[in-house]
Amino acid sequence: MTRDSCTLCGLPTPEPPVTGGDDVDGAFCCRGCMEVARTLEDPAAMDAAGAADSLDTGADTTDVDGEAAFLSVSGMHCATCEAFVEAQATDTEGVRAASASYPTETLKVTYDPETVDREAVRAAVDGLGYSATERDGDAAADDDESEVGRLLVGGFFGMMTMLWYVLFLYPAYLDVPSAAQLLDLGGLAGSYLLANVWLMATVVLAYTGYPLFRGAYVSLRAGHPNMDLLVGIAAGAAYVFSTATILTGGREVYFDVAIVVVLAVTVGDYYEGRVKRAAAGRLADLTEERVDDATRRRADGATETVAIEELQAGDEVVVGTGERIPVDGVV
DSSP: OOSOBOTTTOOBOOSSOBOOTTSSOSOBSSHHHHHHHHTOSOGGGOOHHHHHHTSOOOBOGGGSOSEEEEEEEETOOSHHHHHHHHHHHHTSTTEEEEEEETTTTEEEEEEOTTTOOHHHHHHHHSBTTBEEEETTSHHHHHHHHHHHHHHHHHHHHHHHHHHHIIIIIHHHHTTOOGGGOSOOTTSHHHHHHHHHHHHHHHHIIIIITHHHHHHHHHHHHHTOOOHHHHHHHHHHHHHHHHHHHHHTTOOOOOHHHHHHHHHHHHHHHHHHHHHHHHHHHHHHHHHHHOOSEEEEEOTTSOEEEEEGGGOOTTOEEEOOTTOOOOSOOOO
16 A cells, blocks of 8 residues: 555555646546546645535436436545546436445436437446446456455465464464474574465455555544454554564464454455445346336226326325336235
8 A cells, every 4th residue: 555645535546646747736546536636726725525515416316307327337436536427427418417436336327318328328437547337237247356356365375374374383382392393483494484474464464455454544534433444453463463573583473363354354345245236236127117107096086197206195006917016005
């Protein structure tokens, strides 16, 4: 993780950072912050919330009528990205409202299907550092591949580390007689072993655990500590203590604790992400299948077709065979 911070939102910047050249001064964590900074006189004097408020993101999706679409948008890193993506969407003719969420990488768009089609809505958001696809499209698969890759790398090096613990380190910690131990930790071979354990633990924490530590940093900067911070403290403390122990000539290290914590939480986050994406996909399907009209029975016994917004409490709605029930009610 780099020590440099985004000029606009304060989050860590990648290496190399996103810059705007001569058009805008500063280094940014993402394209969204950089593009928003172009619209500000002094980006360094503006925080993420103020920058987001400076954008015209349109109406709330609950306040307008129209066709709803759910897009998967990768590349969002912060609240500024949310506002920027929403502004990009609502700048498109026919798009009435948009609501983005960077934790779930989801954009909900309400649009007029007679003015603009779904592909045009997706194209309006796609680009400038973001990749927009249908919610069940390639983005979810790419996310899965990235997370699985982190788990595979972490799992491999984690198993190698635990194997060395079981064969060499645990017997020494449990005071197994020296004659029964496979390796003397006090010699040069022991130092070589610990150096390799440190290296493999570093790979697990730096690569597999990077999203956890980044989440911990973001929560701390936002003033809302979360579970990532707790996990980061636990794993980081075990890693730092063990590293210091090796450097001072000690032999009792706890890299196994750091690795187990990171892998356990990463596996949990992976399955949680899959559940969230599945739920978002079902929500999108449900929204697409929602009906806009209902058949209401009048007092004279005749029926009429009305918009569901016109239904009142106590109205009798007629639902034919194979039709969807348009509103909640008593059957």
